[in-house]
Amino acid sequence: MPDRINDRPMTRRHEGRTAVITGAAGGIGRAYAVRLAAEGAAVAVLDRADGAAVVKEIHDAGGRAIAVHVDLTDAASVAAAQEEVAEQLGAADILVNNAGIYPNQPFESITFEQWRAVFTLNVDALFHTAKAFVPGMRERGWGRIVNMTSNSVGMVIPGFSHYVSSKMAAIGLTRGLATDLADAGITVNAIAPSLVRTATTEAGPAELFEMVPQLQAIRRVQVPEDLTGMLSFLVSDAAAFVTGQTLFVDGGLIRS
Template sequence: MSDRINERRHEGRTAVITGAAAGIGRAYALRLAAEGAAVAVLDRADGTAVVKEIADAGGRAIAVQADLTDPASVVAAQGEIAEQFGPVDVLVNNAGIYPNQPFDTMTFEDWRAVFTLNVDALFHTAKAFTPGMRERGWGRIVNMTSNSIGLVIPGFAHYVASKMGVIGFTRGLATDLADAGITVNAIAPSLVRTATAEAGPAEFFDAVPQLQAIHRVQVPEDLTGMLSFLVSDDAAFVTGQTLYVDGGLVRS
């Protein structure tokens, strides 16, 4: 990955990445830290291993544990990050769940569990971190949605609905925050090879890449270049957009 890194592109910025203890979030944290950002690994799980990776490479990072579905927990995390790193410039809402469950067996509690983390948590983090961005007149927010909104697989009704909600929130928030110099965009990946995804049906990894223009399984590092661009000054006129980084599965 070193040959793709834009050296010190994010020097002087502080980034918060949710769900960064593993998977896509980990890749995001490593990339932004390598490009100069101070990174807060915000996760319910312990993110100290990622922090050590970043520190060993000469970067700056802290691990903060929080329940993103609990507003008070998010506010406490914001205070801890501000105390250690100061104001936050970049917020990456990466945390999410994607259970595979037929609608016939789905309860309302199952439905709400998906929405509580995949959508409601974005509201909580935006409320906690955007006031500081507004004060300074600069900010970047990137939300993770999914290309499943363009090619729906059975058993994901709650997940697909939640990811459509992410797109709606991205567009609305981009409109409300534009006058403060804050951009808000979404990234839509394909099926990404992570430990969590590999715990699901194995046949997905055979079928999905064949539907893409690029016939290979996506890995977290495929997403980091788009993230780096969206949170940079180069993307100052890009907001309210959903960018598909999915190997050409959804060709819109």
């Protein structure tokens, strides 16, 4: 786990906080977990996959983390995960909804079951985690929620109708929660990346890695670490007056 960014030492800005990150066994979620742990947070790696490797990486660097197996599409499983986090790390201060799926297929071939599968993980799971973790944040009068959306909501690529629809819904939920939870000292924001190189995205259409960077102002493929600075800011005290926003961290593809 790195302790420096761009040759500058990391701060311990999240010391004493407990962060819950979904889909953190690999990819973007892993990068988030490593960054927040390096900055002092105790991290719960929530995933249906085995998060032991990420936990070991954090432990080896002197951080604190646990892996919690969870089915984010099931409210009872998420509630059980919340109890496990509270028992082992304390009540969650930070919730990062990173888990998601992004199948690519023409609209005509999408069945309703496939449509619902995308919404069940990309949207319904955000509802389940908020219901589970918000009460503790409200009780303490402080909380940070970050939902992952996508810059595809601003420039749709063919074959992603269900994915883009779900990510627009995530933005709507972000704005709604920001409004409903502000009185409790809880901020809610969304991060919209470009196409990020991970083991999962590399299994998709290879031509996207050639096409997408050419549309960005910064013409290289995005990697998970490009997102960690924005996340660290949004879940910090420095972002106390930032809520209901969707931040495009995409190399300037969406120039709004």
